[in-house]
Structures are given as structure tokens and as C-alpha cells.
Amino acid sequence: MTPPQRQRRFPKPEPVPQPPPREEQEPPEGQKKNPERLYVITGPDGVERVELDLVTLIVARADPPPSATPEQAALLRLCTAPLSVAELSAYLSLPFSVVTVLLTELVTAELVTVRAPIIRQALADRSLLEAVMHGLQKL
Amino acid sequence: MDFKSSDTITGPRTEDHLPQTAQAAVKIVIVGGFGVGKTTMVGSVSEIKPLTTEETMTQAGVGVDDNYGSDTKTATTVAMDFGRISITDQLVLYLFGTPGQERFWFLWNGLFEGALGAVVLIDTRRLEVSFDVMGRLEERGVPFVVAVNSFPDAPRYPVEDLRTALDLSEDIPIIECDARRRASSRDTLMTLMRFLHSLAMTGALRR
Numbered sequence: 001m002t003p004p005q006r007q008r009r010f011p012k013p014e015p016v017p018q019p020p021p022r023e024e025q026e027p028p029e030g031q032k033k034n035p036e037r038l039y040v041i042t043g044p045d046g047v048e049r050v051e052l053d054l055v056t057l058i059v060a061r062a063d064p065p066p067s068a069t070p071e072q073a074a075l076l077r078l079c080t081a082p083l084s085v086a087e088l089s090a091y092l093s094l095p096f097s098v099v100t101v102l103l104t105e106l107v108t109a110e111l112v113t114v115r116a117p118i119i120r121q122a123l124a125d126r127s128l129l130e131a132v133m134h135g136l137q138k139l
Numbered sequence: 140m141d142f143k144s145s146d147t148i149t150g151p152r153t154e155d156h157l158p159q160t161a162q163a164a165v166k167i168v169i170v171g172g173f174g175v176g177k178t179t180m181v182g183s184v185s186e187i188k189p190l191t192t193e194e195t196m197t198q199a200g201v202g203v204d205d206n207y208g209s210d211t212k213t214a215t216t217v218a219m220d221f222g223r224i225s226i227t228d229q230l231v232l233y234l235f236g237t238p239g240q241e242r243f244w245f246l247w248n249g250l251f252e253g254a255l256g257a258v259v260l261i262d263t264r265r266l267e268v269s270f271d272v273m274g275r276l277e278e279r280g281v282p283f284v285v286a287v288n289s290f291p292d293a294p295r296y297p298v299e300d301l302r303t304a305l306d307l308s309e310d311i312p313i314i315e316c317d318a319r320r321r322a323s324s325r326d327t328l329m330t331l332m333r334f335l336h337s338l339a340m341t342g343a344l345r346r
């Protein structure tokens with residue numbers, strides 16, 4: 001029996017990157033992470049959002065203030081220890097983009113800090129890959 | 140959107156809390172057709188019970204990405220399972236099981252590109268369901284390995300026949316795995332990591 005045949009594809013030319021409108025500051029560079037430097041982008045729905053990844057780690061800086069909405073208070077209580085945006089979305093049963101809107105409010109109000117993920121780079125960080133391999137080996 | 144009142148929200152168990160020292164996370168995407176074993180693989184290696192995140196997507200654009208000027212928008216809610224592995228006190232790995240035939244995932248800029256790499260799970264009874272996803276990964280320059288899930292009644296092809304059928308170059312690992320077994324799933328992830336490492340050594344990560 002012969003398996004069906006696929007045809008390989010090749011990288012498409014990089015789309016011209018559209019720099020998102022930014023609020024006064026430069027985006028984070030490379031693998032450096034600076035929680036205070038975040039893009040704020042306006043989505044197709046006109047809603048402003050801080051640029052967050054599914055695996056950006058969120059940590060509450062403070063207890064929910066009396067002015068917090070129930071959603072904000074719930075979110076703040078969840079991330080007393082670092083928690084990814086994906087986990088927040090799962091525990092709150094809210095879509096990712098809704099969570100990013102909530103988090104934008106909390107970042108602006110300085111109620112949470114944000115720890116940016118390490119994303120794949122053109123020049124891979126070998127020591128990072130080695131750390132991950134080492135961690136997997138222990139499983 | 141329904142918001143559960145906060146007293147019905149169950150957060151992570153205390154033993155599932157990440158340490159305060161957790162500084163950054165990385166992600167790997169496990170992709171494949173329906174029923175191929177993504178959730179099983181995430182669950183077999185995850186230190187937390189797999190969770191589900193969802194996103195409402197439109198044909199025109201996705202979540203955080205702007206895509207103006209289209210009036211033919213169809214909203215779809217897509218869900219993916221994910222799990223977590225603590226690598227060190229500072230570093231966390233997340234695994235996302237993404238349904239490959241949902242092209243909506245590929246509209247989510249950064250989901251695949253931001254990942255270290257991908258595992259494409261294939262079922263030899265339905266090889267062709269993974270063709271499109273491999274093509275999309277290639278187009279975006281996302282490195283991947285292929286894991287063949289060994290279902291009992293699935294046809295077994297020699298690896299070289301599979302390589303030819305999938306039109307994969309020699310360097311791309313093709314391995315067998317049993318997603319139900321933690322050791323096998325871990326080895327699959329290790330194969331991906333070694334492949335990424337070899338690409339880094341040759342400076343070819345951005346192909």
C-alpha cells in the first residue's frame with residue numbers, strides 16, 4: 001500500500017512588519033524583558049490591548065482595590081503566584097482576547113506585572129535550548 | 140461572554156503554583172488532526188491537569204491582530220488544550236495541543252512563530268489530514284518534527300516511505316511515539332529539542 005503524497009512548501013517572504021502604534025516607549029528587544037515596555041495596540045474592535053502572549057507570565061502586585069470590577073478582582077486573586085495568560089483564560093473561562101483586555105486595564109493601573117516569554121529568535125539561544133533539554137530529561 | 144462569579148472560579152491548586160522566581164516561559168505547539176493524540180500527549184507529560192484556553196476568531200483577523208476593512212466576518216470559537224512543565228525555578232515550558240485542521244490558528248500571529256518549534260502528530264490511517272499543517276509550518280519557517288502515533292490498526296510504513304510521502308528533507312526527524320506514555324511523549328519532545336539545537340549549531344533556525 002502506498003501512502004498519499006504531499007508536496008513540501010517553502011517559507012513565504014516575510015510580510016512587511018507593521019509597527020504597532022506605540023505609547024511613547026520602544027518595544028522589548030530580543031530576549032531582554034522589561035515589564036514596563038509593552039506595546040499597546042488597538043484591535044479591529046477598537047479596543048486597546050497590551051501585547052501579550054499566551055505564555056506571558058502575570059503576577060499580581062497588590063490585592064484587589066475596592067474599585068476593582070469582579071473580573072479584575074478574580075484575575076488578581078488568581079495570579080498571586082506567576083500564572084500565564086493561557087492559564088488565566090482557562091481558570092476564568094474567558095477567551096484569550098477578553099483576558100488581554102482585562103490585563104491591559106490592570107497593567108495600566110499598575111496592579112500586575114508582566115514577564116514576557118522567550119520567543120524563537122533568528123539566532124537561537126543554545127543555552128536556552130540546552131536548559132529545556134535538561135529539564136525534559138528529568139521528567 | 141459569560142463571566143463566572145468569583146466564588147465559582149477555581150484557581151490552581153497550591154501545589155500547582157509556579158514559584159515567584161519564574162521569570163519567563165517558552166512554548167511548543169503539538170499539532171495534528173482530530174483524534175490523533177494531542178490531548179493525550181499534553182496530558183502525559185504535563186505537571187498540571189491539562190487546561191483549555193479558547194479564542195473567538197473571525198475570518199478576517201484574529202484576536203489581538205488588527206485586520207481592518209473586511210465586512211465578511213464569521214466568528215468562530217476555537218479551543219486548545221495545554222499543559223505545563225517546569226524546567227527550572229526560572230523557566231517554564233508550555234505545550235499547546237492545536238487542532239491542525241483549524242486554519243484559524245494560523246491567523247493568530249505569534250502562536251506558531253513565537254513557539255520554539257512544533258511536533259506534528261500523524262496517524263497513518265489519515266496521513267493527508269496533516270499535509271496542510273506541515274505546509275503552513277514550512278511557509279512560516281517554524282521548525283518541526285513528525286511523530287507517528289502507533290494506533291494498532293494503522294498501516295505501518297517504513298520511515299523512508301513516510302519521508303518520501305511527506306516530502307520531508309533528510310534532516311527532519313520522523314519518530315514513532317505512543318502519546319499515552321509519558322516517556323514516549325518526553326522522548327518526542329527531546330527529539331524536537333535536539334533538532335532545534337542542531338539547527339542552532341548550523342545557524343539554520345530561520346530557514
Ligand SMILES: Nc1nc2c(ncn2[C@@H]2O[C@H](COP(=O)(O)OP(=O)(O)O)[C@@H](O)[C@H]2O)c(=O)[nH]1
Pocket residue numbers: 171172173174175176177178179180236288289290291316317318319
Ligand atoms: N494506540 C494509541 N492510542 C492513542 C495514542 N494517543 C492517543 N490515543 C487514543 O486516541 C484517542 C484520541 O486521543 P486525543 O488525545 O483525545 O486526540 P486529540 O483530538 O488529538 O486531542 C484517545 O482515545 C486516546 O486514548 C497512541 O499513541 N496510541
Ligand SMILES: [Mg+2]
Pocket residue numbers: 177178179220236
Ligand atoms: Mg484534544
